[in-house]
Amino acid sequence: MKIQFNPDFWWGTATSGPQSEGNFGKKQMSIMDYWFENKPEDFFNQVGPTITTAVYKHYSKDIELMKGLKHNSFRTSIQWTRLIADLETNKPDPEAIAFYRSYFEKLKTSHIKVVVNLFHFDMPIAFQNIGGFENPKVIDHFVAYAKICFQEFGDVVDYWITFNEPIVPIEACYLYKLYWPKICDFKRAIQAAWGTLVAHAKVVNAFHLLFQSDPHKQIGVVLNLTPAYPKSDNQADVQAAQRRDLMFNRFFLDGTVKGTISPELVDLLEAEGHLPKVQPNDLKQIAEAKIDFLGVNYYQPARIQAPTEIFEGPLMPEKWFANYEWPERRINPHRGWEIHPKTLYNIAMDLKENYNNIPWFVSENGMGVSDEGRFRNESGQIQDDYRIDFIKEHLYWLHLAIKDGANCFGYHLWTFIDCWSWANAFKNRYGLVELDLETQNRRTKKSGEWLRNVIENNNQIE
Numbered sequence: 001m002k003i004q005f006n007p008d009f010w011w012g013t014a015t016s017g018p019q020s021e022g023n024f025g026k027k028q029m030s031i032m033d034y035w036f037e038n039k040p041e042d043f044f045n046q047v048g049p050t051i052t053t054a055v056y057k058h059y060s061k062d063i064e065l066m067k068g069l070k071h072n073s074f075r076t077s078i079q080w081t082r083l084i085a086d087l088e089t090n091k092p093d094p095e096a097i098a099f100y101r102s103y104f105e106k107l108k109t110s111h112i113k114v115v116v117n118l119f120h121f122d123m124p125i126a127f128q129n130i131g132g133f134e135n136p137k138v139i140d141h142f143v144a145y146a147k148i149c150f151q152e153f154g155d156v157v158d159y160w161i162t163f164n165e166p167i168v169p170i171e172a173c174y175l176y177k178l179y180w181p182k183i184c185d186f187k188r189a190i191q192a193a194w195g196t197l198v199a200h201a202k203v204v205n206a207f208h209l210l211f212q213s214d215p216h217k218q219i220g221v222v223l224n225l226t227p228a229y230p231k232s233d234n235q236a237d238v239q240a241a242q243r244r245d246l247m248f249n250r251f252f253l254d255g256t257v258k259g260t261i262s263p264e265l266v267d268l269l270e271a272e273g274h275l276p277k278v279q280p281n282d283l284k285q286i287a288e289a290k291i292d293f294l295g296v297n298y299y300q301p302a303r304i305q306a307p308t309e310i311f312e313g314p315l316m317p318e319k320w321f322a323n324y325e326w327p328e329r330r331i332n333p334h335r336g337w338e339i340h341p342k343t344l345y346n347i348a349m350d351l352k353e354n355y356n357n358i359p360w361f362v363s364e365n366g367m368g369v370s371d372e373g374r375f376r377n378e379s380g381q382i383q384d385d386y387r388i389d390f391i392k393e394h395l396y397w398l399h400l401a402i403k404d405g406a407n408c409f410g411y412h413l414w415t416f417i418d419c420w421s422w423a424n425a426f427k428n429r430y431g432l433v434e435l436d437l438e439t440q441n442r443r444t445k446k447s448g449e450w451l452r453n454v455i456e457n458n459n460q461i462e
């Protein structure tokens with residue numbers, strides 16, 4: 001197998017502020033900080049967001065390492081809770097501005113395109129306590145924070161992202177009690193999802209107004225797409241898969257790329273009396289907010305069947321569909337997630353055919369592995385051939401998709417250096433570079449060297 005990508009293809013990795021910066025400088029409390037302070041036992045080995053890759057201190061050295069691995073692009077996020085010193089007045093913190101400015105400038109002078117995300121699950125606790133994005137006041141604060149980011153860093157950063165995986169806090173915070181505040185309330189989940197979409201749209205519109213004369217400035221969103229495959233061709237299974245797809249993929253995909261909401265989803269929610277409260281200008285804002293590009297985080301598809309039992313109790317999406325375990329699925333034994341690279345091709349064709357072939361890139365893809373120390377060679381380097389195979393297979397399908405007309409311009413792996421993750425902390429390691437938690441030493445894994453060779457070898461994979 002020989003595949004080749006364009007010379008200007010984006011190669012790089014992604015992380016987020018809360019997962020990499022560490023406990024330095026001043027910061028307001030996010031839901032994650034608050035959660036850890038109150039329930040450390042929820043976190044793997046009781047390690048919270050205070051222990052990370054400490055990028056706040058080490059970014060300069062890390063960018064040198066990134067250059068060594070031939071990155072031409074990289075995504076991270078600004079922490080709302082770091083940038084804004086006073087959440088009431090939206091007053092920024094000069095120390096935080098200086099840190100982000102220096103970090104982004106170093107990337108730029110190293111010829112690494114920096115993609116900056118404004119929100120990676122890190123709602124300030126003070127705002128979550130008044131309803132998060134359910135509350136229009138919080139949306140206004142978010143827009144004010146975004147405008148400060150554009151004004152402060154717009155000269156250094158060309159590529160912006162409003163939200164990373166906006167559906168995840170809806171599921172994790174509002175439906176399945178996975179992340180703080182661990183609510184289980186479908187109606188509130190819908191309101192928060194609506195508020196998130198409105199916040200996204202207002203930020204996109206503000207951005208386009210600010211940078212209308214500069215075609216280099218672009219804004220998009222990062223969505224985790226999980227195509228839903230029905231168990232069978234039976235109408236009930238097919239309908240269940242469609243409903244799962246509407247809720248977990250199409251709501252944000254249609255809302256951000258087309259500026260519309262699917263009428264089928266509106267009908268479903270209306271039938272349950274679960275339509276969100278809509279403010280006078282919301283629909284107009286959403287319709288006008290066309291993104292310039294899309295980021296797709298792809299890990300695994302969803303396998304869906306019709307509900308197997310009569311649903312009782314307060315409404316949950318499970319009234320409409322149930323998960324099922326496809327017997328033929330290949331599983332990453334460490335993370336329990338299915339490995340199905342061909343789905344990346346299917347996503348690409350969907351974007352080509354149904355979303356006006358919007359320019360997009362793979363903004364996250366990766367393999368989480370626990371206890372990776374087992375795979376060291378004599379010199380101590382992690383031999384992560386499983387990760388190399390994982391990447392190769394995904395790139396194979398991506399390359400076929402590009403041949404078939406997909407408008408994909410890059411591939412970012414999750415992640416550069418093993419980083420802290422929500423609740424799972426350092427359980428699943430994803431990095432091209434290993435982090436020694438004791439010493440903070442970094443050591444490139446075999447996969448990091450492999451990817452560097454791909455890029456050096458004219459973007460060609462054997």
Ligand code: BG6
Pocket residue numbers: 016019164165224297335364368414420421422424425428
């Ligand atoms: C992605 C998120 O979906 O999954 C990241 O964007 C997260 O923030 C990653 O760290 C891995 O998650 P986990 O739970 O396997 O550590």
